[in-house]
Amino acid sequence: MFEKESKILSKFVSFGSKPTAETFPELPDCLIWLRFVLAVSYGVFYMASSAAATDNNQGIIPLFTALNFVCFMPMIYCSLVLQADSESYKGSLVFSGVMNAMALVALIWIYFYTLNHPEEEATLQSLVSLVTDAAGGDDEAYEGDPAPVPPMEESEF
Numbered sequence: 001m002f003e004k005e006s007k008i009l010s011k012f013v014s015f016g017s018k019p020t021a022e023t024f025p026e027l028p029d030c031l032i033w034l035r036f037v038l039a040v041s042y043g044v045f046y047m048a049s050s051a052a053a054t055d056n057n058q059g060i061i062p063l064f065t066a067l068n069f070v071c072f073m074p075m076i077y078c079s080l081v082l083q084a085d086s087e088s089y090k091g092s093l094v095f096s097g098v099m100n101a102m103a104l105v106a107l108i109w110i111y112f113y114t115l116n117h118p119e120e121e122a123t124l125q126s127l128v129s130l131v132t133d134a135a136g137g138d139d140e141a142y143e144g145d146p147a148p149v150p151p152m153e154e155s156e157f
Contacts, residue, residue, distance in 0.1 A: 015081055021088040028089065031074045032097030038073055039101035042066050043108030047116070070101040 011017060012030045019027055046062055071094075078084040078093060086093050114121055 012082075016083050018083045018085065020085045021090070024084075027078070027082075027084060028092045028096045031078070031093060032100070034074050034077070035070050035097045035101040036104060038070050039066070039104040040108060042069050043105045043112070046105075047109060047112035066105045067098075067102060070105065071095070071098050 008026050008030065011019065011024050012027070017024070021027075043066075046066070075086075075094065078086060084093070
């Protein structure tokens with residue numbers, strides 16, 4: 001049932017297999033999945049470590065660390081472990097799946113941040129309810145005759 005997948009996985013984990021685009025065309029897809037696994041592990045690790053130490057986890061440094069981790073670890077794996085011919089893939093190994101993996105890191109970070117900060121979530125919920133009440137509540141819709149929009153004058157711009 002999973003013969004094709006097990007064959008692809010055995011190619012992906014074999015040391016020094018020297019794959020090319022002709023011998024292992026599934027390598028970019030495997031790197032995308034590796035980047036997803038790295039993104040999930042970094043997101044969980046980062047939130048576990050930031051819960052313990054709050055001094056060094058602010059700003060853009062963790063985001064750049066995640067970008068470097070997700071982008072360059074698979075490339076190091078390809079060059080050192082697999083010894084892949086990256087030129088035969090015409091650049092599809094370098095950034096395939098990086099933005100998706102970074103989005104996954106952001107989603108995991110947002111989830112755990114929200115989970116660890118219930119007081120800020122309650123504050124946001126109260127502010128949203130104040131705005132909703134000030135706008136007339138969620139049961140009422142704006143009814144009325146909208147003013148017609150006059151035609152624009154001819155302009156050189």
